[in-house]
Amino acid sequence: MRIQLLPSTFDAHGVANLEQRLTCFLIDDCVAVDAGSIAIALTNEQRSKVRNIIVTHPHMDHVASLPIFIDDLYPSLQQPMRIYATQEVIELLERDVFNWNVYPRFSDLKNDYGPVMEYVPIPIGKPFNVAHLNVVAVPVNHIVPTVGLVVSDGKRSVAFSSDTSETEEFWKILNEMKDLDALLIEASFPNRLAKLATVSRHFTPATLGQELKKLTHNGMDIMAVHLKATYRDEIIAQLNALNIPKLSVMEPGRIYEW
Numbered sequence: 001m002r003i004q005l006l007p008s009t010f011d012a013h014g015v016a017n018l019e020q021r022l023t024c025f026l027i028d029d030c031v032a033v034d035a036g037s038i039a040i041a042l043t044n045e046q047r048s049k050v051r052n053i054i055v056t057h058p059h060m061d062h063v064a065s066l067p068i069f070i071d072d073l074y075p076s077l078q079q080p081m082r083i084y085a086t087q088e089v090i091e092l093l094e095r096d097v098f099n100w101n102v103y104p105r106f107s108d109l110k111n112d113y114g115p116v117m118e119y120v121p122i123p124i125g126k127p128f129n130v131a132h133l134n135v136v137a138v139p140v141n142h143i144v145p146t147v148g149l150v151v152s153d154g155k156r157s158v159a160f161s162s163d164t165s166e167t168e169e170f171w172k173i174l175n176e177m178k179d180l181d182a183l184l185i186e187a188s189f190p191n192r193l194a195k196l197a198t199v200s201r202h203f204t205p206a207t208l209g210q211e212l213k214k215l216t217h218n219g220m221d222i223m224a225v226h227l228k229a230t231y232r233d234e235i236i237a238q239l240n241a242l243n244i245p246k247l248s249v250m251e252p253g254r255i256y257e258w
């Protein structure tokens, strides 16, 4: 499985900025997990392939450029863009984003080929398919309804925490798996902003270190993501000081293979 955390910004030479502001992971060049930077960072080839997007929750850093992405592709979409999300997240997207005020309700619109956007409500705790992938969604502990994901391609499995703080069900499911190749987990704020992390339901390196004690570590790669750009260096230093085996920080733009 190939996974790329899409960059949020580029320098004048088109080189990806390592600071992550928006969240969007691209799996095997065709399925997106969240869509923060989806309209900004895809190559033309990727843009022509991505027709399935899983939205973990409706926060702006996870959906910011989703409306623009669909808008850009509007006349050329020969199949609807499928948005996979829980029913409550779908309702929030319809109410707060695709509401005719912030942006058009694309789920009501058609181009010459047919509907341009379609919601696919996803179950909790039961496997469903997205393109060639098998996915399980697990509720996590964030300030709005949010799911973590376990994604498998039949050979390899990768877990995405999405945005979360202390949680239980996610770890239970991960610990029951025989093979998990990688865990992508959030680490949003430095330790000195623990209060802010708590009220916004995110991790600091210290709380993440505690939380990872719930994980049966089978040698998987643990990739920290969602580091707030303003504090990136400070968070990295604090993550390194945890001395957790195989814990590293995921680099936007780089392609990882599991």
Ligand SMILES: [Zn+2]
Residues within 6 Å of the ligand: 057, 059, 142, 163
């Ligand atoms: Zn969030």
Ligand SMILES: [Zn+2]
Residues within 6 Å of the ligand: 023, 059, 061, 062, 163, 226
């Ligand atoms: Zn976020």
